[in-house]
Amino acid sequence: MRSIISLLLLLVVAWGIALSLDEIPFGTSKTKVGNYYIEKGREETGASNIVTSVVVNYRGFDTLGEVTVLFVAAIGLSAVLATRRKKEKREIEPASLVLYTGCRFLFPLILLFGAYIFIHGHLTPGGGFQGGAIVASAFVLVYLGCRGRRVSETGSKTVESLGGLVFIVVGLVGLAVGGHYFLSNYLPKGELNTLFSAGVIPIIYIAIGFKVGSELAGVIDHLVEESE
């Protein structure tokens, strides 16, 4: 009986979703704002990656909210797990030589790739969030492969706070100097398609990259510490 009712409910929900999906015209450009970003985005922001110009410039305030959500999640996790911290050091079985050497060899390369992604966020696909996640995955490799190695917690917290602070200060300066909105682009835009272009966008993305990377690495660090 219960399974029949749940099946009926599932069918009703599926029908509703199918109806609403049928209404959306996929593949056609209907919105004016999307066309505006594609046509004017490059000259207005100086970033050749249009996604970046939307994320950091036009919708910069939303990005602040996104960064805050991640920050609150990391703080909540560390608040839950830090209360059960065990202080005594247990003997950890070392990894095999091949795994250990491989991790140590790959770690700087993955870090370099992540830094490349978030420094070139205004030129190539990717940006602060993607680059930060790649940096964090380098730390995951070290935590799982070369066990016993840790990043100092004070260092990661400092980097995280500095990243958030740079983002907010640059945005507020934009509010005061450049225009009437958060994160207005007040630095010179430079030449399109060069590294030093697009005004504040690279600064913001480097700050976000450091912040997201240290935050996600801190989350993994807390979980690994709890599991040992």
Next chain:
Amino acid sequence: MIFVVSLLILLMLIAAIAALIYKDLMSAVIASCMVSLIAAILFYFLQAPDVAMAEASIGAALVTAVFIIAIRRTKRYEE
């Protein structure tokens, strides 16, 4: 092109179903990692490389790592 995409979607469906029915949780985690990876490739084909990068680094790398840490803390086999 359409053939490659259909093959990828089929593989993704198989991996998703495998993640549901495996009793060995480590294999299930690897299967769900495969779902994320194929989703990243499909995002790239849909001309969304930014989303593909986020999906590959978060969905395939970090979430898998979190699940593996959780499995190490709990049990590996489902009853």
